[in-house]
Amino acid sequence: MTKMKALLIVTGRGMGGDAVIGLNTAEALNKLGFEVEFALDSKAPGLLFKKNNLSWYRTNIPQSGGHASTKKTKLIAGLKLVKAIFKGIFLIKRLKPDIVVGIIGGGAVLASIASKISRTPAISIVNTPVDSKLSLKFNSVIALTESPLYNNDMHSNSNPISSNDSNEFxxxxxxxxxxxxxxxxxxxxxxxxxxxxxxxxxxxxxxxxTILFSSGSSLFEMMAKGVNDFSKFTNDFNIIVVGYPLKEEYNKYLEENNIINLSYIDWLNDLYEIIDLAILTDDGVMVQEAIALGLPIIALNRVKYGRYHNIEAIFPGAVIESDLEDLNQTIITQINNLNKMRECSNKYRQEVVNSSSKIANIIYNIIKN
Incomplete structure (x- = not known):
């Protein structure tokens, strides 16, 4: 029996959250009998793929800045997209996949357009306003929690339907x-x-x-400021920061002696085992990894380009939101409330844990239907 083939077009550098989404989706598809191939941007170092001994095809995947996109960055990305589409079409025709899966941002949009022209089934995993709007013009999408489609904000007059396998759409x-x-x-x-x-x-x-501060693989300035402020506020905790500073100048916030600065690490799974409270951004993979592991979370709002995602409403009780000016007091309050936060995390754990297989089944059904 010939295996079904999926081509995953993954945005980013192959080392952060988008790469994790791609790798975990691929593993779930493998369990359904898929052969999976990857395409990354030609400039992507692909560190997570190398770590997993995975190869990939190089193509052009434009980025418009995700949640932070502006008219200028959208225009530049649009111009780059034209060239990327031709390369994407060539790759799809060469590999002949049964389905193309676009992973976030430019990868999601590129997969949609190139697949439409190539007459190949496609679905996009989306989480920004831009990829949500553009991908949906060409194919069905899987909306993650930061997408405006997740709360149906973009199409309030749509007709909700539930399929018999509990995949709401x-x-x-x-x-x-x-x-x-x-x-x-x-x-x-x-x-x-x-x-x-x-x-x-x-x-x-x-x-x-032990308290972890992280905004993902890249350390954003507001998170760095939060670490700095808290390190001056108290010396009663192990203060650990993870993420490579987005700008060299952000290192100045990490110079306090009681800050343990780990920069970018590939042993985050081990580190989670000693964390009592995680201070994370209000978006991304890390929040849901922490939920699945039962970790109490404080979400620092508007870290990435000022956007607000209302993550507390998605995981009430398990995630407590805070603005930067209130962060120190929020940490002190919640450090005495960890058991209750863990109990709340457990309410959502199973659905989060099952998300990979849910997404793989959606992709499978797109082909079969």
Missing amino acids: FNVKGKKVFKSFYPLKIKEFKGNKENALLNLPDKFDKNKK
Whole structure:
């Protein structure tokens, strides 16, 4: 029996959240018997793919800045998209996949347009206003929690429908919009506490509670400021920051002696095993990884380009939101409320854990139907 083939076109550098979405979606598709191939931007280093001994095809995948896109960046991305479409069409015709899956941003849009021209089935996984709007013009989409489609904000007059396999969707001009949490790989994600302790510097104190600050693989300025403010506010906790500063100048916020700056690491799963409270951005894979692992979370609002995602409404009780000026007090309040936050996380854990298989089944059904 010939395996079905899926081509995943993945936005980004192959080392952050978009790459995680692609890799976890691929693994879930593998379990359904798919052969999966990847396409990344020609300039992407692909560190996570290399770590997993995976190869990829190089193509052009324009980025308009995601949630932070402006008219100028959209225009530039649009011009680059024209060239990218031709290369995308060539790749699709060469590989002859049964379905093309676009992963976020430019990858989602490119997959939609190139597949439409190539007459190949496609679906896009979307989470920004731009990819949600453009991809839906060409094919069905899977809307993640930051997408305006997740809360049906873009199409309030659509007719909601529920399929008999509990994959809720609604129709927009003949296209289906499915809603899902991020695809995660929780069983394999479970880390090793001892490995984390071996990797931490000597100033880590096992007798103190440990607080993680992270805005993902890249450290944004507001998160760096939050770390700096809290390090000056108290010395009662291990304060760990993860993420490579988006700009070199952000390192100035990390110079306090009681900050453990790990920069970019590939052993985050081990680190999670010693974390008592995570300070994360109000978007992205990390929030849902932490939910699935039962970690209490404070979401620092508007870290990335000032956008607000209302993540507290998606995970009430498990995620507490805070603005920067209130962060110190919010941490102190919630550090005494960790057990209740963990209980709330457990309410959502199973649905988050099952998200990978849910997405894979949606993709499978797009081909079959």
